Every structure is written in C-alpha cells, then in structure tokens.
Amino acid sequence: MNSIKRNILLNPGPSTTTDTVKMAQVVPDICPREKEFAGIMAPMRKDLVRIVHGGDDYSCVLFCGSGTICIDVALNSLLDKGKKALIINNGSYSERAADVCRYYGLPLVEIKQPVDDVPDLGVIEEALKSDPDIGYVYVTYHETGSGLLNPVRAIGELAHRYGKFLISDTTSAYAMIPINVYEDNIDFCMASAQKGIMGMTGLSYIIGRRDIIEESKDYPKRSYYCNLYMQYEYFEKTGEMHFTPPVQTIYAAKQALTEYFEEGEEAKWARHTRVMNAIRKGIDDLGLREALRRDVQAGLVAAIVYPDDPNWDFEKIHDYCYERGFTIYPGKMQSRGTFRLCALGAIDEQDIRDFWDVFAQALKAYNVSVPAKYDR
Ligand SMILES: *Cc1c(COP(=O)(O)O)cnc(C)c1O
Numbered sequence: 001m002n003s004i005k006r007n008i009l010l011n012p013g014p015s016t017t018t019d020t021v022k023m024a025q026v027v028p029d030i031c032p033r034e035k036e037f038a039g040i041m042a043p044m045r046k047d048l049v050r051i052v053h054g055g056d057d058y059s060c061v062l063f064c065g066s067g068t069i070c071i072d073v074a075l076n077s078l079l080d081k082g083k084k085a086l087i088i089n090n091g092s093y094s095e096r097a098a099d100v101c102r103y104y105g106l107p108l109v110e111i112k113q114p115v116d117d118v119p120d121l122g123v124i125e126e127a128l129k130s131d132p133d134i135g136y137v138y139v140t141y142h143e144t145g146s147g148l149l150n151p152v153r154a155i156g157e158l159a160h161r162y163g164k165f166l167i168s169d170t171t172s173a174y175a176m177i178p179i180n181v182y183e184d185n186i187d188f189c190m191a192s193a194q195k196g197i198m199g200m201t202g203l204s205y206i207i208g209r210r211d212i213i214e215e216s217k218d219y220p221k222r223s224y225y226c227n228l229y230m231q232y233e234y235f236e237k238t239g240e241m242h243f244t245p246p247v248q249t250i251y252a253a254k255q256a257l258t259e260y261f262e263e264g265e266e267a268k269w270a271r272h273t274r275v276m277n278a279i280r281k282g283i284d285d286l287g288l289r290e291a292l293r294r295d296v297q298a299g300l301v302a303a304i305v306y307p308d309d310p311n312w313d314f315e316k317i318h319d320y321c322y323e324r325g326f327t328i329y330p331g332k333m334q335s336r337g338t339f340r341l342c343a344l345g346a347i348d349e350q351d352i353r354d355f356w357d358v359f360a361q362a363l364k365a366y367n368v369s370v371p372a373k374y375d376r
Pocket of ligand 1 (some may be wrong): 012173
C-alpha cells in the first residue's frame with residue numbers, strides 16, 4: 001500500500017480516517033443491485049443500531065447524502081397533518097432544523113434559547129403543556145458550532161411525559177459519546193459516516209422506532225427523495241436503498257464499523273476525551289479563551305474566542321497550520337469571532353501536542369502575543 005499523507009483534521013468532520021478505511025474503498029466495480037451488496041448493508045444497519053444499544057424495536061435507515069439529509073428527512077416525514085414541530089433552537093444546527101421546517105411550511109413551535117448555556121426545561125415543559133398539537137420534540141444533542149451539550153435525557157423525558165416522541169440530531173456525538181436510546185429517551189437519532197464512525201462522506205443514517213416509522217406511512221408525503229417511510233419500506237422489502245447508494249463509501253463504512261467495535265465504545269470515548277484534554281491544555285498554556293464554560297460542553301468541540309490582538313488573523317494562522325498538515329476551522333457563533341478545535345477522528349493526544357507546537361510557531365511568525373490578549 002502506498003502511504004497516504006496523514007492530515008490532522010481538527011474541523012468538525014469529515015474527520016481524520018485510518019488508512020485501512022481509506023483503502024477499503026478500492027474494490028472491484030459492483031452493481032449495487034446485486035445481492036452481494038445488499039448483504040453488506042443488512043448487517044451494517046444492525047451494527048448502526050447496536051452502537052446506540054437499540055433492540056429490534058429500532059431500525060436504521062440509510063441515506064445517500066451528508067448529515068443534513070437526516071435532519072430534512074426526519075422533520076418532514078414524521079409530522080402528521082395538523083401537528084406542529086417543536087424545535088429547541090440553541091445553536092447553528094438547530095437553527096438549520098428550524099429552517100428545514102420553514103422551507104417545508106411545517107407548523108413550527110420554536111423555542112429559542114441561549115447558545116452558550118443549557119436550555120430552560122421549564123420553558124419547554126410550558127410549551128408542551130399549552131399546545132396539544134405538538135407532534136414531536138427536536139433537539140440537537142451536541143451543538144457542533146459552539147460545543148454545547150444539551151440535556152437530551154431530561155428533554156426526552158419531558159417529551160414522553162406529554163405523549164410526544166423525541167428526535168435528536170446526534171450527528172456530532174454518535175459513536176463518540178456513549179448513547180443508549182432507551183436510557184436517553186431518544187426515539188430517533190441520526191448521524192453521518194464521516195463523523196463518529198470515522199468513515200467517508202456521503203452516507204448518513206436515521207436510527208429510530210420502528211412503530212413510529214410504520215405509523216408515519218400515511219403522513220403527508222412532502223418530499224419524493226427525502227421520505228423516511230419510503231426508504232424504510234424499500235429496505236424492508238428488498239434490503240436495498242431506493243436509489244443508487246454511495247457504493248465505495250459503504251465499503252469504507254463497513255471497515256470503519258469493524259474498527260469501531262474493535263476499539264470499543266468506552267475506549268473510544270476515553271480517547272476522544274484524552275484528545276480534548278490535550279486541546280484544553282494548549283488553550284490554557286497560550287492563555288486562549290473559550291466561548292463556553294467547560295461544564296456545559298460536550299467535550300468534543302472547543303470554540304476559541306479570537307484574541308483582541310491587532311496581529312491576529314485567522315486566515316494566516318489557518319494557512320500556516322494547514323501547510324503543515326493541521327486543519328483548524330472557523331466558528332459558527334454569531335456574537336463573537338471564534339475558531340474551533342474538534343476532538344473527532346482517528347487522532348490521539350500526541351497529534352494535538354504536535355498541533356500546538358505548530359500553532360505556537362504560527363503565533364510567533366505573525367507576532368501574535370502569548371499569552372493571548374483579551375480586552376475584557
Ligand atoms: C455535521 C453535522 C450535521 C451534518 O452536516 P453536513 O454538513 O450535512 O454533513 C448535522 N448536525 C450536526 C450537529 C453536525 O455536527
């Protein structure tokens with residue numbers, strides 16, 4: 001095998017992958033309508049349910065697309081006529097979910113909450129109590145733009161108490177933070193192969209309650225391509241995706257899942273935590289500041305506030321690091337300039353120590369002061 005240059009991606013996905021996952025894409029050409037190919041997807045769907053500890057009452061439905069396709073599919077497919085979507089909006093990804101509802105013209109109850117703190121459960125309960133027409137409750141598990149961890153278990157419990165089901169966008173937590181759909185009160189979750197399982201882009205999946213999917217059979221069909229029941233039914237009948245699957249990405253995902261189960265849920269989360277601790281150590285050493293308190297963070301993304309230094313220029317620092325194999329990423333918080341360092345992917349603490357060496361060199365090269373300067 002030729003060695004492939006190893007880049008350390010500190011952006012919020014796609015993540016750094018192993019060479020074995022990269023090479024798993026190089027396979028003989030195959031028509032995905034052959035039984036052999038369906039034979040790869042069937043155990044894969046089971047494995048993807050197993051990652052969140054679901055039983056046969058949960059099913060996994062695969063889609064060809066980036067993670068946003070799952071937000072689109074879940075929101076538009078699981079709302080019955082006359083029902084409203086309740087979206088807890090406290091970050092850029094839940095804002096995207098609210099936008100999806102608006103684009104489909106879905107009746108929407110939007111609960112806006114601060115982007116840098118946990119949401120107020122009382123406000124959510126009040127909305128559930130006062131509006132019997134709510135169909136489902138939607139919350140982002142980990143707001144990747146800020147690093148905020150939402151109290152999904154408590155929100156799910158509230159939803160269930162009022163007879164609603166919970167959809168959680170777990171894209172940036174799934175296969176990293178241990179999730180148990182029963183204990184965490186999650187009826188639907190979702191992810192994308194390029195994030196937690198450390199696969200390639202182009203394959204995304206919704207994992208959810210079979211009975212609710214089956215109930216949605218006669219809900220209004222709002223999209224031809226992005227409908228959950230249609231894709232589910234096709235899988236149930238034929239074991240295949242309705243339309244052409246991302247063939248090579250699926251081979252990579254198969255290998256990524258083998259590596260996921262080899263590493264193990266706990267060891268993998270411990271590794272991500274090690275990486276995050278190394279990220280935080282560098283932040284502290286350089287006097288950088290984070291936008292969020294650490295106790296409200298998921299522990300996978302650090303949103304670092306731009307120093308108030310006239311020589312600070314994110315583009316320049318980015319380019320310096322990029323040329324040396326490290327990718328950092330702009331933030332997604334509207335209030336202040338931030339950049340992000342993410343603990344996703346096939347990396348470990350030594351990679352982060354190497355990164356901070358390069359980052360410190362970059363600061364020096366551009367005369368940015370250390371410790372970092374902040375006006376307030
Ligand atoms: C990455 C991500 C998505 C999907 O984004 P795409 O760009 O469509 O892959 C969705 N939700 C969250 C929370 C994410 O982190």
